[in-house]
Amino acid sequence: MLSSTTIASKQPILLRGEALAKAVASISFPFSEIVQSRRSFLAAAWALRRHGIICLRGAGSNQDLTSIQDEIHNFLENIQSNKLLNLQEIAYLNLPNHRAIKGYHNFRDADRAVINYRVKRPDGRTGSDAGMIDIFHPERLSCNLDKRIKNCLHEQLIQRLLLVSSFNRLQVKCRNLYLNQGVQDTRGFHCDGRSLKFKSFVYISDVNKLDDGPYCYVKGSHRHRLLWRNNSTFNKENQLDPFEFSQLQASKAISIFAKAGDMVISSQKGAHCGHPQHPEAKRAVLVNMYQR
Numbered sequence: 020m021l022s023s024t025t026i027a028s029k030q031p032i033l034l035r036g037e038a039l040a041k042a043v044a045s046i047s048f049p050f051s052e053i054v055q056s057r058r059s060f061l062a063a064a065w066a067l068r069r070h071g072i073i074c075l076r077g078a079g080s081n082q083d084l085t086s087i088q089d090e091i092h093n094f095l096e097n098i099q100s101n102k103l104l105n106l107q108e109i110a111y112l113n114l115p116n117h118r119a120i121k122g123y124h125n126f127r128d129a130d131r132a133v134i135n136y137r138v139k140r141p142d143g144r145t146g147s148d149a150g151m152i153d154i155f156h157p158e159r160l161s162c163n164l165d166k167r168i169k170n171c172l173h174e175q176l177i178q179r180l181l182l183v184s185s186f187n188r189l190q191v192k193c194r195n196l197y198l199n200q201g202v203q204d205t206r207g208f209h210c211d212g213r214s215l216k217f218k219s220f221v222y223i224s225d226v227n228k229l230d231d232g233p234y235c236y237v238k239g240s241h242r243h244r245l246l247w248r249n250n251s252t253f254n255k256e257n258q259l260d261p262f263e264f265s266q267l268q269a270s271k272a273i274s275i276f277a278k279a280g281d282m283v284i285s286s287q288k289g290a291h292c293g294h295p296q297h298p299e300a301k302r303a304v305l306v307n308m309y310q311r
Contacts, residue, residue, distance in 0.1 A: 146206030241289035
């Protein structure tokens with residue numbers, strides 16, 4: 020399978036300035052209002068159904084976010100200091116020079132946390148996210164993290180929101196913590212398959228500019244069947260990954276700038292990507308996946 024960079028792909032226009040602010044404002048809701056007001060709750064559910072993405076401002080508390088950051092920092096310091104004995108009892112360690120477990124499905128279905136350091140692909144394909152630490156099941160690393168992470172994710176509320184929006188009862192399939200540092204080899208615009216799937220992203224750190232590596236999304240692309248067919252046909256003819264959005268020349272994308280504690284929810288059928296970071300930039304995001 021070829022990389023979309025091998026063949027000239029047509030990317031969307033990334034909105035900026037007032038146009039971006041207006042587009043993001045139309046999908047943004049204070050989290051407190053979602054909790055307290057049925058009208059706001061229904062408005063958010065309708066916006067998610069229509070646009071494929073919403074942003075709930077202020078979903079995570081500073082106390083929970085700080086506790087998560089501090090404890091994860093301690094775990095990573097132990098790895099860097101090669102103090103692995105205790106950590107290996109509670110997590111599979113996929114270090115750059117040693118892989119304890121392989122394959123996404125094995126990560127997702129593992130019986131303990133998986134601390135996975137992403138590295139460049141041996142075949143040279145792009146989209147490796149090299150420089151990222153992807154922690155599967157971070158809540159299993161300690162009782163404190165289990166409590167703090169679930170506080171931030173608000174799973175029962177989000178499941179109700181997804182039920183109203185999609186008319187389907189969705190279950191939590193996997194929790195992750197993405198730690199990005201200077202990630203530049205990012206995957207282009209793509210979808211996570213055509214089945215019904217949503218993700219929530221709770222920003223653990225502020226993402227204020229493109230250099231920070233914000234989440235980007237083409238609003239409405241989750242239900243744009245003609246767009247999907249055009250991309251699918253082009254990809255098949257050019258031996259590209261079937262889930263790449265390589266033909267987005269007439270589309271407009273938004274980048275979600277957010278403060279720590281904000282939550283983004285998106286349909287993973289829509290065109291999305293992580294923007295490449297500045298080499299010295301850092302970003303931390305707590306992720307939850309919902310499926311049937």
